[in-house]
Amino acid sequence: MINNSTIASSNGRFYLPDQVAKGLYINGLWQVASSGKTLDVIDPSSESLVARVADASEVDAMAAIEAAAAAATGWANTAPRKRGEILRRCFELMTERADDLAWLISLENGKALSDARGEVAYAAEFFRWNAEEAVRIQGQLLTAPAGTNRIIVDYQPIGICVLITPWNFPAAMATRKIGPALAAGCTVVLKPASETPLTAYALAALYAEAGVPPGVVNVVTTTSPSTVIAKMLADPRVRKLSFTGSTPVGRTLLAEAAKHVISCSMELGGNAPLIVFDDADIDTALDGTMIAKMRNAGQACTAANRIFVQSNIYDQFVEKLQNRMENMIVGPGTSPHTACGPMINAKAREKLVALVENAVSLGAQLKCGGATPNMKGYYYPPTVLADVPLQAKLNNEEIFGPVAAISKFNTEEEVIARANDTEYGLAAYVFTRDVSRGFRVARQLEFGMMGLNRGLVSDPAAPFGGVKQSGLGREGGTHGIYEFLEAKYIATSI
Ligand code: NAP
Numbered sequence: 001m002i003n004n005s006t007i008a009s010s011n012g013r014f015y016l017p018d019q020v021a022k023g024l025y026i027n028g029l030w031q032v033a034s035s036g037k038t039l040d041v042i043d044p045s046s047e048s049l050v051a052r053v054a055d056a057s058e059v060d061a062m063a064a065i066e067a068a069a070a071a072a073t074g075w076a077n078t079a080p081r082k083r084g085e086i087l088r089r090c091f092e093l094m095t096e097r098a099d100d101l102a103w104l105i106s107l108e109n110g111k112a113l114s115d116a117r118g119e120v121a122y123a124a125e126f127f128r129w130n131a132e133e134a135v136r137i138q139g140q141l142l143t144a145p146a147g148t149n150r151i152i153v154d155y156q157p158i159g160i161c162v163l164i165t166p167w168n169f170p171a172a173m174a175t176r177k178i179g180p181a182l183a184a185g186c187t188v189v190l191k192p193a194s195e196t197p198l199t200a201y202a203l204a205a206l207y208a209e210a211g212v213p214p215g216v217v218n219v220v221t222t223t224s225p226s227t228v229i230a231k232m233l234a235d236p237r238v239r240k241l242s243f244t245g246s247t248p249v250g251r252t253l254l255a256e257a258a259k260h261v262i263s264c265s266m267e268l269g270g271n272a273p274l275i276v277f278d279d280a281d282i283d284t285a286l287d288g289t290m291i292a293k294m295r296n297a298g299q300a301c302t303a304a305n306r307i308f309v310q311s312n313i314y315d316q317f318v319e320k321l322q323n324r325m326e327n328m329i330v331g332p333g334t335s336p337h338t339a340c341g342p343m344i345n346a347k348a349r350e351k352l353v354a355l356v357e358n359a360v361s362l363g364a365q366l367k368c369g370g371a372t373p374n375m376k377g378y379y380y381p382p383t384v385l386a387d388v389p390l391q392a393k394l395n396n397e398e399i400f401g402p403v404a405a406i407s408k409f410n411t412e413e414e415v416i417a418r419a420n421d422t423e424y425g426l427a428a429y430v431f432t433r434d435v436s437r438g439f440r441v442a443r444q445l446e447f448g449m450m451g452l453n454r455g456l457v458s459d460p461a462a463p464f465g466g467v468k469q470s471g472l473g474r475e476g477g478t479h480g481i482y483e484f485l486e487a488k489y490i491a492t493s494i
Pocket of ligand 1: 164165166167168169173191192193194195222223225226227229244245246247249250252253266267268269270300301302398426466470471
């Protein structure tokens, strides 16, 4: 095991403060868990122990809520300009340390360094964007339709926020919540995923350096998320739950939050269709498919799960995609040559093995990959399945790995029906040179976001989020900050 204080970046700089070895970040201080327990952080590229961080109990979680409550009034009353300047400093520090942070993400998550660098840039941008949003919170003033009085709508911070994030974007999923919450004037307790806590703690140290006051951001890691989160949500001062993760856990948390009628933002799972029409520019479609499928080795909520290709270009597309997938270098995330890192853990890889076996047993053609390499690390090779039958399980489940599942379609009407045949509704992708068809299809697809001739939709300036069972609410854009604000209406005769 590497001692936390000796975790260094590829350029030799130390950037995780020694105190991180103590874990929990509460009220601006690093604290051991009250139980003394720790949780192991494993490098998925080697299966070796990277570090141990504190394993919080309900007692620790409530200490974090107390800290957030004590800091709430001061932060809400901090001038928006000042809040914005502190957020801007967070952006600058993240940008200055982008290489170090990317290396840490690759170490604990396993994603390729190029993906990790992209994540850091994306994550930092939520601070820059929300630094600008902090001073642009718009209220309303109007005259009542009856002409009897005026209506004033004021926006106030919603209160203490509990934020829960997944392992697949350990930096960006946190800053996509912390940026707007702090811009709105809220204080927060973040519970990052157990697999990737180091990035969250490294960022906590950076926020303090940028001037975020003690108690405004608190970070707790735990191996008992269910009881720890339930305890926090039961505190009447907590008014917001913002969750990013799987749909099943999202459902459980919605039920928990319902007990206390807490406002919820839910960024949940996806099952993205990627549609390539005959008239598409094939290289643009292939570039877009590689990004939509292979970013983070396929471990993204927006990953292309079902690839539909029109009959006239089907064989050509399959052959070219196979060629690109076969040539990807698989290896440790921290190696500069790696294009496809490991899966996050053994369970995630076992799921892929089962999904591919199921599809092949039902008649899918295995074009490349499909065999787990005999080496340490949770690797699974880039895999292409063609002629995937409708009944294959991977049509209804998130693959969450480097498996491209392709099937053929004939008509626009048919592919829209197939694409919408899912309980999920996060992202979709369409490739066509016919602009009017692109917009026509976009309107009919039941998804919150659509890439038109693009394999990437994420942008801090755009509203990210899903419909159906992919979630509630939006993060980013001008919408994001309003998830952390409450409208107050004042009726006045003046
Ligand atoms: P997950 O299992 O749902 O876990 C997400 C977070 O919830 C983790 O911090 C986890 O803690 C915590 N958690 C698990 N069970 C809980 C419970 N009963 N009560 C409270 N918290 C609980 O998801 P994941 O495997 O980390 O992430 C992958 C999923 O996230 C995929 O479904 C993906 O599509 C989705 N995702 C969605 C978006 C989006 O924006 N829509 C973005 C990224 C990922 P532990 O780590 O300690 O278990």
